[in-house]
Amino acid sequence: MKMxxxxxxxxxxxxxxxxxxxxxxxxxxxKNMLFEVKKEYELVYDGKxxxxxxxxxxxxxxxxxxxxxxxxxxxxxxxxxxxxxxxVLKSLYEDPEIKGKVKLIYIDPPFATKQDFRxxxxxKAYQDKLIGAQFLEFLRKRLVLMKExxxxxxxxxxxxxxxxxxxxxxxxxxxxxxxxxxxxIIWAKNSLGAKGASKQYPKNQDDxxxxxxxxxxxxxxxxxxxxxxxCYNKKGKEILPFGAKIDAEGRYYQTSPPGDYSKESIAxxxxxxxxxxxxxxxxxxxxxxxxxxxxxxxxRLVDDVWTDVEVLFRSSDPNLDYPTQKPEFxxxxxxxxxxNEGDIVLDAFVGSGTTLAVAEKLRxxxxxxxxxxxxxxxxxxxxxxxxxxxxxxxxxLKPKPFTVYNAGLYDYRMIxxxxxxxxxxxxxxxxxxxxxxxxxxxxEIDGYLGEDHVLVFKWHDGNEIVLDxxxxxxxxxxxxxxxxxxxxxxxxxxxxxxxxxxxxxxxxKYYILRIPYSVIEEIHxxxxxxxxxxxxxxxxxxxxxxxxxxxxxxxxxxxEYAIRKIKGRQKGLFEGDKEAVIxxxxxxxxxxxxxxxxxxxxxxxxxxMMDYDFDGDVFDMDAYWFxxxxxxxxxxxxxDPKKVDKQMMIVYMDIFGNEKREIKTLKDFKK
Numbered sequence: 001m002k003m004x005x006x007x008x009x010x011x012x013x014x015x016x017x018x019x020x021x022x023x024x025x026x027x028x029x030x031k032n033m034l035f036e037v038k039k040e041y042e043l044v045y046d047g048k049x050x051x052x053x054x055x056x057x058x059x060x061x062x063x064x065x066x067x068x069x070x071x072x073x074x075x076x077x078x079x080x081x082x083x084x085x086x087x088v089l090k091s092l093y094e095d096p097e098i099k100g101k102v103k104l105i106y107i108d109p110p111f112a113t114k115q116d117f118r119x120x121x122x123x124k125a126y127q128d129k130l131i132g133a134q135f136l137e138f139l140r141k142r143l144v145l146m147k148e149x150x151x152x153x154x155x156x157x158x159x160x161x162x163x164x165x166x167x168x169x170x171x172x173x174x175x176x177x178x179x180x181x182x183x184x185i186i187w188a189k190n191s192l193g194a195k196g197a198s199k200q201y202p203k204n205q206d207d208x209x210x211x212x213x214x215x216x217x218x219x220x221x222x223x224x225x226x227x228x229x230x231c232y233n234k235k236g237k238e239i240l241p242f243g244a245k246i247d248a249e250g251r252y253y254q255t256s257p258p259g260d261y262s263k264e265s266i267a268x269x270x271x272x273x274x275x276x277x278x279x280x281x282x283x284x285x286x287x288x289x290x291x292x293x294x295x296x297x298x299x300r301l302v303d304d305v306w307t308d309v310e311v312l313f314r315s316s317d318p319n320l321d322y323p324t325q326k327p328e329f330x331x332x333x334x335x336x337x338x339x340n341e342g343d344i345v346l347d348a349f350v351g352s353g354t355t356l357a358v359a360e361k362l363r364x365x366x367x368x369x370x371x372x373x374x375x376x377x378x379x380x381x382x383x384x385x386x387x388x389x390x391x392x393x394x395x396x397l398k399p400k401p402f403t404v405y406n407a408g409l410y411d412y413r414m415i416x417x418x419x420x421x422x423x424x425x426x427x428x429x430x431x432x433x434x435x436x437x438x439x440x441x442x443x444e445i446d447g448y449l450g451e452d453h454v455l456v457f458k459w460h461d462g463n464e465i466v467l468d469x470x471x472x473x474x475x476x477x478x479x480x481x482x483x484x485x486x487x488x489x490x491x492x493x494x495x496x497x498x499x500x501x502x503x504x505x506x507x508x509k510y511y512i513l514r515i516p517y518s519v520i521e522e523i524h525x526x527x528x529x530x531x532x533x534x535x536x537x538x539x540x541x542x543x544x545x546x547x548x549x550x551x552x553x554x555x556x557x558x559x560e561y562a563i564r565k566i567k568g569r570q571k572g573l574f575e576g577d578k579e580a581v582i583x584x585x586x587x588x589x590x591x592x593x594x595x596x597x598x599x600x601x602x603x604x605x606x607x608x609m610m611d612y613d614f615d616g617d618v619f620d621m622d623a624y625w626f627x628x629x630x631x632x633x634x635x636x637x638x639x640d641p642k643k644v645d646k647q648m649m650i651v652y653m654d655i656f657g658n659e660k661r662e663i664k665t666l667k668d669f670k671k
Contacts, residue, residue: 047134062091063091064410080380085142088348098344106334154217165184183304186207187309219338376404427515432449440479469497493514560585580669
């Protein structure tokens with residue numbers, strides 16, 4: 001397979017030429033650009049990119065704060081980020097406070113099996129869309145960036161099923177090095193045994209691949225408790241589990257070979273009464289049990305086969321009714337083994353937020369990313385309703401401050417309200433420009449896009465200033481002879497009085513990068529694909545690979561609200577009871593696009609979410625309905641009006657992540 005060759009700029013060609021003329025060695029980065037480095041072995045498939053190109057060409061996006069929960073003056077605030085995790089990972093890669101400082105990464109990516117999973121309501125939980133080589137490259141690009149942000153003593157756990165696990169391991173061996181593979185952890189999901197299958201062994205496991213960045217990694221051994229029941233024979237004599245015995249002091253114990261203990265250690269254990277000598281003269285080491293009723297309890301080192309997590313999960317974990325939810329006890333084991341208090345834990349496929357919830361309870365810092373608004377709202381609600389103990393038991397736990405961010409879909413009203421320095425920083429990051437202030441003919445320029453100059457237009461100086469042809473004329477007179485053939489100006493679309501993407505003066509093109517504006521093809525050859533939201537439970541974990549950014553455009557929504565009597569028994573209600581009904585009459589997205597698509601009415605509806613007791617500040621989601629289910633019910637949503645306390649918030653969201661929010665009381669529902 002021919003690998004994609006990275007583009008070399010004119011400036012880089014000149015630097016390479018100068019080094020060769022001087023007889024000097026080329027830096028490693030240039031060697032990788034010029035020559036294809038063959039690996040001893042690798043997985044080859046169509047569309048595979050070089051690691052260097054993935055890092056260089058992935059588009060980062062700035063993080064726009066949406067809301068911060070809690071304030072206590074800490075230097076660090078945990079992060080919950082809505083956006084494509086590839087672009088967000090590139091942004092984290094460029095953040096010196098995060099790059100190389102994440103101690104633990106756990107990801108549970110879509111398994112790409114084309115297999116239907118069942119949710120708690122016998123619905124299709126999700127059906128992965130990317131298969132084969134597409135999925136592998138989707139995962140590989142993210143793993144390349146994850147390695148870069150991982151600390152040198154950090155670890156990464158990748159949760160997969162059996163269908164793609166072996167391909168993923170080869171990719172992980174390439175990225176992290178086969179010598180940094182530590183374990184394949186087998187999680188037996190049902191400790192009571194799997195359901196029968198007619199022509200194969202019943203499936204009862206997921207695999208978790210455990211890698212580290214280097215040989216010098218942090219790992220904390222974890223013990224687990226095992227319970228053995230004491231039985232009784234007909235005479236009432238105890239029959240002990242684990243092959244246990246009782247010593248002269250009435251302690252329950254078992255013995256094991258001495259293994260690698262030194263003579264000095266054995267001598268010390270002998271003084272402490274921890275040694276037993278067999279009739280054959282062999283040394284055995286005692287280990288003791290505690291008794292709890294009719295059970296003996298012992299601690300044993302956790303190995304790479306986990307059979308005890310499911311029982312703990314079923315008995316105590318919160319049921320969030322979210323497909324692919326993982327047990328808190330599973331993440332507790334991972335987080336305790338591979339991080340310390342205060343370390344940063346990252347989950348790039350956050351789902352229902354289990355990783356973040358457990359990280360919070362174990363006093364770790366955390367970063368969570370997901371491309372689904374449902375995941376963000378589910379996780380936000382979870383973090384605001386935590387209990388202190390794993391399994392969500394015990395006292396109420398107030399989380400440390402955390403901020404919800406948008407990455408790739410922005411509220412432009414908030415951007416325009418930023419102080420100038422913050423606005424300038426956001427504008428440069430939005431269009432992938434380097435922040436390097438410099439002057440040309442006495443005019444201050446803000447940075448570079450590639451090798452070309454970039455100016456952030458100062459559109460507000462007490463009053464809004466317009467960018468017209470006269471501004472371009474004056475700029476060209478000042479700098480036209482001292483710049484290349486391209487010059488970029490970032491400006492709000494509302495301040496630009498002409499329609500062209502660029503104005504040409506004496507072979508110099510002055511490009512206008514409008515905000516808000518989808519990615520200009522002249523700059524980003526990959527084109528733009530927005531983050532699509534699911535219209536059914538089946539689409540929750542559909543993998544996406546968005547490129548670029550867009551801006552919030554509130555959809556047009558018209559609904560009828562009514563209270564009616566139930567006909568027949570349904571949903572725990574009886575005939576004659578009342579139900580609240582929302583009839584969605586109109587739903588149209590307002591998309592900013594150079595190539596607008598004419599969607600039909602209701603076609604772009606994704607999901608309707610509801611907070612039954614909205615407090616006027618935080619949307620705390622209580623229920624949701626996907627468009628597919630709403631359409632099946634003739635675009636009607638019904639619920640028990642008794643759930644509404646004073647006022648409710650309804651969020652109507654389109655497939656692009658845009659929201660229309662409405663606050664209603666039961667008085668708004670006609671009888």
